[in-house]
Amino acid sequence: MVELKLNGQTRSIDVPADMPLLWVLRDELGLTGTKFGCGLAQCGACTVHVDGVATRSCVTAVGDIAGSSVTTIEGAKDKVAQAVMDAWVKLDVAQCGYCQPGQVMSAIALLKDNPAPSDADIDGAMAGNICRCATYHRIRAGIKQAASTLGA
Known part of the structure; x- marks a missing residue:
């Protein structure tokens, strides 16, 4: 057990x-x-x-x-998770959506550690998440939107 x-x-x-x-x-x-x-x-x-x-x-x-x-x-239901998920919907981040649970979980972890990430911070934190649809620019925008919503 x-x-x-x-x-x-x-x-x-x-x-x-x-x-x-x-x-x-x-x-x-x-x-x-x-x-x-x-x-x-x-x-x-x-x-x-x-x-x-x-x-x-x-x-x-x-x-x-x-x-x-x-x-x-x-x-994932706290305020950071909700901000990320709301940004994903608002910006239509997902295309096929298969990778998005992992993308969202990595984005939440990033924003909990760094509430105001730079592009380089985002790229570094998200580098281990592959999106076959190549929505990386929308993922970055979603993280920035979530950070803004959270007051960063």
């Missing part, structure tokens, strides 16, 4: 300790907002927050984070 605080609720999950967090979320718990992209922590589609840090769930063994607090896109 592995115990996590998942989206604010303590959960005990009967899975092997070496099972990737991504598969625990998707296959065991039905939280399908977190996406599988590459399985190598290269694309960012599987990004979640573990103790507030943007983390690639495809390469994170659930046993390694036992007792940690995990937030998925389904549980």
Whole structure:
């Protein structure tokens, strides 16, 4: 049994300790907002927050984070998350949308660490998130809009 605080609720999950967090979320718990992209922590589609840090769930063994607090896109509901999601909608950031949960989770982590990021800060923080539709300019604009909404 592995115990996590998942989206604010303590959960005990009967899975092997070496099972990737991504598969625990998707296959065991039905939280399908977190996406599988590459399985190598290269694309960012599987990004979640573990103790507030943007983390690639495809390469994170659930046993390694036992007792940690995990937030998925389904549980991202604070004021920073809402500002990011509102900006994404207002600016029509997503095209196909597949990578967007990971993009949003990385953007939230960035704004929590740096409420007034420069273009270079945004590019650096988002570099690990690939968008096959190449909406990078809209992603950057969305992060700037969210920062502005939050008062940066």
